[in-house]
Amino acid sequence: MLLLYAASILSSSLTINFHSFEDTYALNPAMRKIPLQVKIGFLMFLAVLLLAATGYLSYINLSSVVSLIRVDTKPDQRLLSIREISKELEKAENSIRLYTLINDTKVLKPFYSIISNIDDKVNKLREECGDDTIMLQQVDTISTLIEDNIVIWKQMLSLNPNRQVMENLEGLSEMIDSVTVNNQKQEQEKGILGRVFGRDRKIELDEQELRDNISRIEQQDQEIKEKLLAREKQLAVTGSEIRDRFYDLISKMESEVSVSIEGKASNAGILAARFYRWLAMFAVSGALLAIAVVFITVRYVRKSDAYQIALAKSRDEAEKLVRIKEMFMANMSHEIRTPVTAISGFTEQLLHEPLNEKSLSTLRVIKSSSDHLVAIINDILDFSKLQDGKMALEQVNFRIKNIIEDVYVLFERDAVKNRTELSYSLDPRCPEVLVGDPYRLKQILINLVSNSVKFTKDGTILYSVKCISGDQDKTDLVIEVTDTGIGIEESKLKYIFEDFTQAEMSITRRYGGTGLGLSIVKKLVDLHNGSVECKSIRNQGTRITCIIPVKRGDEKNLVKETEMPLRIPSAMAGLKVLVVDDEEYNRLLFKTILERWQVKCHVAVNGAEAIEMVKTEKFDLLFMDIRMPGIDGLKVTQFIRNELKISAKEMPVICITAASEEDMKEKYTESGMDEFLSKPFTEEKLLKVVISALGGKPMSGKETKNPSDIDHSAVKEKIDLKNLYHISGGDEQFVKQMLVTFIETTERGLTEIREAFLSGHWQTLADLSHKLLPPCRHLGATELSRLLSDIEHKAGGRTDIGKLEGLIQRAEAEFGNISSLISEHIKKIT
């Protein structure tokens, strides 16, 4: 079942594989619910189960086979018993035979021992034969034969010929002994003379009796031998029969064993086959499971890869969207700020003109509207930055009082317009100097007060700044803005800090606004790790409280603010300024303002033009737009600083862009810009930036080159290898190669010039001179360049042809000088 389920999983997976990525889940929603871990876990569990089952069954089968083998290795007990009986009988027979030979009764001991135990052994064999009647019958026959054998053996013992002979001989000996004893008695009775001279009594033995006895003994012996022979024959017959019986038994048993082995082998074969089947099943199942696991894993990896690709694609798209958004914001900022700059700037310029009251009023409306538009753009940009987490807070020392006062000045007039009393308070316990981001704190306060001013008519607005708790280094700044304006319904309070939200749509229609003010406040407060709270009662008023942690500052670390003169300094007159901007009205605005300041204003429409102008003219100040067609302002500035070697001291560069200073600061500093002017700008702002950029620089007059600045790589002032060494990056071999090339090409060029002159091909002559000019200029061969330039103009214009020869000769001579100088220099290069 489990295997079937596994197979179903596998088949499901395989089915899935045939469908597209999306279809997979659509076709098999059940599969979607099974996580990969469960699938793998289940298959692993199945594999373990299968392995255990197969192992168990294999063990059982193997055990059976092994036990069969073990049984077969044991010897047949019946066979052993037969062998033992047979051996015993043989031993008994040997014992009898030995006895008949040596006639020593001791050798009969095993015989008696055997015949006394033989019955037990036969009985044991009988028992071992069990229910096998044929074998039992055989055993019974063997038993009878053994008994017959024993009888014969016993008879043989009784017929022992040696014993009979010995008995007869003993009788004969006794007879002789009795005769000898009688003779000795007679001798003793005779005395000495009788014994010496008497006749021997032996001679007196009856010879006939002895002959008879011997003959009788021989006869008896012969009889016994015959009987023994008969018994021997009988014994041989019975022994042979016993052996036959034993052989029968053994062969029968062997055939039985053979049959048994065949049976067992057959059983073992069956068991082995079963075992092989299990092994095969295990292998196949294991392989299937492994394939399933591999398949699922591969599928998972593939799917994971697909997810990764999709994820990377999404990330790329998200990043692209972010970039597009950033680009859009930058473009929007640029595209809106640029015309607004013109509107605001020209309006401001027009306000300086003597106009009637109506025109002035109209212009003020235009100015106010453009300022409002700028504020909205700033809000949107700030909001975007806050949303992207790209806004960083500054940590500088500042006076909180200044912020409060600035905000008051900003809104005082608007409050008066609404017949609203605007006031502020600063807690005297607050440190005078704090450390934080004054710009953002001011922005928070501006947004809050701006809202209050907007929604409060004929009422009061009070904003206060307090400091609570804190320690020696830190304190919590509590900014509270309270008004008696239209208020907000309690149910809508929770939405007011959301993006693009106003309490009611009617508010947007009536009061205007983007709905970003409070959202920006919330985000800025969050950025400070602070909190913001709003309490409001409809038609009674609103109180918004922000708690922002700040550090205590130090008076000594305050950035000294230069009091910028609002009057145009007289030193400004006569300054030579270059404005680089592709927008015509921006150029015009600059020109209008700067010329009113009596500044000589030059304009360039793109970076390339600016470079050409800076190369040929000296300017006291340069305004550089960033976004321009062709080469951008940053690169142009880098070129001016690094390639043209015009320092910030000689010519400060002010960056003009629609982007915020924070975004651009690093870039413009890196590229060599000195100040930053954000579009749109006011005349006051422009003046501040110009004064700041010029600093202590003398404001006019061309500076002469310091003798110490003259490049030491100049070779006796005829040529200047500075540019070549600069490009070589220290590679002297390159310098050598270039100098050799210069000599070769210029020499060839001059020869061609001479030929063209001689043949009167003036245009060719002009072209050839023209060709030789750039390398000569590059090597600082000023005189040669001048001569070639003269030749080109005279030949090209067909004027003063007569002077051409002289010029060519001078050029050749000058080249000769330069050539020897260069050759000397080449020799110095190893």
Added chain:
Amino acid sequence: MPEMGKTFTVLVMEDNQYYNILLTRTLLNTCSLIEEKFRCSVRLLSFTDPGECLLKIRSGEFNKCNVVAFIDYYTGDEINGEHISKLIKKLCRDAFVVLLSQSGEPGRNKNCMHDSFVIKDPHAPALCCLYLEQFIDNKFS
């Protein structure tokens, strides 16, 4: 926006051998920096013979665009930079062509195809590098 690994072609046509080496060497240094910065490949082809240069352009190698060409205006052999510039623009509309001349910009009319102009003063090689850098910067921004 080109993907990372994109190939750019820089074409230099300057018949003066000295100035050619100078320009090529300077551009090569910038190419290495660009390759490192944008992880792209920049191929630089330099010619002193305008005929050879035209043949190479006609071979169709530049059809994939991303070409920045620095062409000397007075190339001799009755071929001027504007001819080469037109051919490049014809084959590759997005190519950026900078004309080089030791004097001012040759008369510009509606038929002019080049995108910018550089005077062959000692700063010209650096200015060419600036154009190249800007072109590739724009492609990646």
